[in-house]
Amino acid sequence: MCEPLITANQAAVLLKVHPKTVKRLAQAGELPGMKIGRVWRFRESSLDAWMSAKLKCCGHPSPEGEAIL
Numbered sequence: 001m002c003e004p005l006i007t008a009n010q011a012a013v014l015l016k017v018h019p020k021t022v023k024r025l026a027q028a029g030e031l032p033g034m035k036i037g038r039v040w041r042f043r044e045s046s047l048d049a050w051m052s053a054k055l056k057c058c059g060h061p062s063p064e065g066e067a068i069l
Contacts, residue, residue: 005041008033014047 008026011033012019023040025031032046 003043003045005036006044008040008042011040011042011047014044015051 006014008019008022011031012022015022022031022033022042026033026035026040026042031042032050033040033042035041
């Protein structure tokens with residue numbers, strides 16, 4: 001089954017940024033998304049993978065590797 005697509009507003013909530021930032025990054029090809037007609041759509045799994053890659057690139061520890069106290 002195909003993963004449902006989310007809107008730019010939902011992606012913005014997930015990434016904790018403004019919807020215009022999501023659209024700008026997608027338009028520039030920096031954020032994985034697709035434009036269907038006039039609206040941008042995103043897959044949550046792609047956004048999660050993008051965020052993880054950005055964190056690794058910047059040297060942030062992964063959430064899986066952190067100890068929970």
